[in-house]
Amino acid sequence: MGRKRPKLDHPEPIEELLDRAGESRFAPKKLAIPTRAWSQALGPRIADRTRPLSLENGVLTMRVATSAWATELAMLKPWLVERLQAAGFAVTDIRFRVGTIEAAPRPPERRTSRAVPPPAALPRELAERLKEIDDPELREAMALAARANLAWQTHTDPSRPRRRR
Numbered sequence: 001m002g003r004k005r006p007k008l009d010h011p012e013p014i015e016e017l018l019d020r021a022g023e024s025r026f027a028p029k030k031l032a033i034p035t036r037a038w039s040q041a042l043g044p045r046i047a048d049r050t051r052p053l054s055l056e057n058g059v060l061t062m063r064v065a066t067s068a069w070a071t072e073l074a075m076l077k078p079w080l081v082e083r084l085q086a087a088g089f090a091v092t093d094i095r096f097r098v099g100t101i102e103a104a105p106r107p108p109e110r111r112t113s114r115a116v117p118p119p120a121a122l123p124r125e126l127a128e129r130l131k132e133i134d135d136p137e138l139r140e141a142m143a144l145a146a147r148a149n150l151a152w153q154t155h156t157d158p159s160r161p162r163r164r165r
Contacts, residue, residue: 032060033089041087042080046073051101058092060084063099070096119147120154 031038032055039047049065050073064070073080077094084091122130126146133139 033084037087037089041083041089046080049101053097055089055091058090060089060091060094062094062096063101064096065098065101067098070098117151117154119144120150122147122150 032052033041035047038050038052042050049069051063053061053063055061062073064073073094073096080094081091122143127143130139130143130146133142
């Protein structure tokens with residue numbers, strides 16, 4: 001019989017569920033270490049240039065972008081092992097293989113708002129400075145751009161005060 005799911009006092013956030021299941025939960029062959037855990041354990045600089053290939057009997061085989069990276073990471077091996085163990089992986093040694101590293105897919109940008117805010121009123125000082133522009137088309141374009149920018153700043157940052165004039 002399978003494991004029973006523990007009772008929850010409240011709904012579990014989807015991010016926690018996905019972290020527990022891993023990004024590769026539907027892949028035909030599971031990764032030795034899930035991508036998110038790999039990046040969190042080693043940091044984005046190393047994670048972007050390496051991939052975990054297999055983890056057998058405590059020995060992690062890691063693909064590395066270049067031989068220079070393999071040499072540098074070989075010198076950092078004790079630190080890498082320590083970081084991966086701290087992340088909960090039973091790694092005792094690491095072997096490096098040089099090979100092509102495909103770019104990791106980036107998650108889509110999360111937007112806090114999908115609505116376009118109406119242009120904001122210009123602060124008095126800025127309106128006075130814009131009057132100094134001789135070309136009326138340029139002055140109007142600058143004013144419109146400034147009003148749109150101010151609207152987005154207050155729309156996306158709730159701590160900023162909204163100006164109404």
